[in-house]
Amino acid sequence: MKKTEAGKKEDIKKGPWKAEEDEVLINHVKRYGPRDWSSIRSKGLLHRTGKSCRLRWVNKLRPNLKNGCKFSAEEEKTVIDLQSQFGNKWARIATYLPGRTDNDVKNFWSSRLKRLARILHNSSDASSSSCLNPKPKKGKNVKQSFGLVEEESKASSSSCSKTLPYSSDQVDEEALIRSPELGIKLEHHQPFTFGTDLDDPNFFYDILGGPVDSSDPLFALPQPFFEPSPRRFRHVLKDDDEGSDVFLHDFPADMFDQVDDQTRSP
DNA sequence: AATCATCCCAACCGCGAAGTA
């Protein structure tokens, strides 16, 4: 008879992980591999649910994660593009981004979307009050909301990368907004002016989604750095009937050599 | 310096599918 995770609720620990707990978890994975999460608790090693252990491993302890490292412009573009292809399949999108987890991607996306929503909302408020050049308190324009302006200006000091001081009366909200996810969608064909970047062929791509020219190698999608396992992506596989491959259990045998170092470094 | 808004991220929850006795 299997034990249920919900069976012993009284001794389940929640909240932030301590270094000692991480160490126990790492040792378990070293010994048994990234599986049998529930046995960690049933053996009395940790008072955490298997679910919690798995999450901790996948999001924080796994080797080669880019913890605390902001998304690069390229990663952002990849996320935006893949999201338009796959929808909110964060785990799948994350496979195209080495060192990123589904949680990373999800957090990235939702924070940018929130920012964008607020910007659009602000511009809507401002336009209804017929206020020219509204300046949201800490507002960024749409392009900035996806983090691309700063990156671009860093990347090329020569090219303009104008800061796009937008005014609400330039925005056709009806044209802008409508999205399955957040209720936001940018209609590319609509008149839509945030500053002068309409000249920029990549502008709409930058904002939300879809390559301007998918044949442009600039927008060619990277290959996943590992293929999803059948189980890991069963929802997706069910839909598009793709092939399968392995995931964590096929990591190289020496993968754990780095674990200790990584977990010690801040 | 204090306050407020926003960002960022870790972690939890609910659900559905796969696995198993």
Added chain:
DNA sequence: TTACTTCGCGGTTGGGATGAT
């Protein structure tokens, strides 16, 4: 076949950090 457990995913939340006023 069925009932139950385990796993993985997507959505959500809470709190600390940071920046603007």
